[in-house]
Amino acid sequence: MAELGTRGHAGEAHHSSLGERLNWLRAGVLGANDGIVSVAGLVVGVAGATADRTAILIAGVASLVAGALSMAGGEYVSVSTQRDTEQAALNLERYELETMPEAEERELAEIYEGKGLTPELAAEVAHELTEYDALEAHAEAELGIDPDELTSPWHAAWASLLAFTCGGLLPLVAITVPPVAWRVWACATAVAVGLVATGWLSARLGNAAPRRAIVRNVGVGMLTMVVTYAIGVLFGVATG
Template sequence: MNAVTPNTGLNERLNKLRAAVLGANDGIVSTAAVVVGVAGATSDARAIAASGLASLVGGAVSMALGEYVSVSSQRDMERAYIAKERQLHQDDPNGEFDHLVRGYMRDGLSRPTALRVAREMTATNPLRAHLKMHYGIDQDDIVSPWTAAAASFLSFFVGALVPLAAVLSPPAQWRVPLTFVVTLAALALTGHVSARIGGASPGRAVLRLVLGGAIGLAVTFGAGWVFGATVG
């Protein structure tokens, strides 16, 4: 029996892509909210830059750690399923074969067809057939928490650079408007990409992200402006 080791199969590629899209989206939104809020309170470029950099670094680390923990839990669960099915097959291979046949029958196959499919599927690797039937996983395509964490960290970092660069580049009077425009455009792009990955409607995903981002930025700017006016 082949050892269970992570590889770069379809599941692993999708895992990294998902982490990257979510990381970029969170980097854009969280950093934009911070710098716009601070820009509402003060025009001091150093204060805005410091808050943006803190949000970028802290958010990227936090995102990577969260992704690592989440994917590690998923990987541990998948490995537990693999160990369970391997033990069941060793203890009662005939019973497991019958279980597989019943699973195919529940999917709509007749018993003769289910028997034929089960024999063919278990001819070379019975464990793989059981894992796909019962859990929808592949023993040779276990997700890696390290690659997910790295993808999340890098994408958050890059995404956070977008609003940070936008708020620091122009003169003070253009900082907030330009950050709004750049941030919403970046959110529209990530919304389109995530929708295409998931097979959903890009229009609705983009609209949700852009509206949510606009509301979030408006609220944080307003809070910063009120705080700045009160302190000032």
């Protein structure tokens, strides 16, 4: 029983790794959602101005590539900044553990005492954790950082690029494959289905009500397509 209590159930995900996976999944869902709305808005706008399949396809591919690269680059820069900040905090923690270990152990004990442990038990826990892995114990308690689980900016960039691309392909295929008379309606239907899926997934991941998330998601996507289609029609009439 003691061994089970310290190690947990076999195969059970640790809280930190589970949270990390959920964050990646949320980012993937949001990236796919951005791809759907961004590419759909552009191709529907172009379809409102012209019936030329090649023009719509070129515009859609350009939007897909530019959006995916922009998402990947933004995610890379953002996560790199976060990782640099975490590394700086960990370096400072290492320095403090080397130069003032007693003060750091007292600080760790005070943290656990603030969580409800008695002073004696908090001091014992702090000492045991410091003896086992001082940096990990102090980083998690003081900084909320796991030194072994820092986010990779390259992983974040590739995940965003892939998610945006998968989402953007949905409206691109839906508007270029059907006949001219059905393009916009086929694209709107495909986008609505995609946004229902991403809205439901984002709500489930955040333990929120799916209906409100779906309505909000689909509403924003449909509004985007209506506005861009109207602009495309106006420009098509003006230049026709």
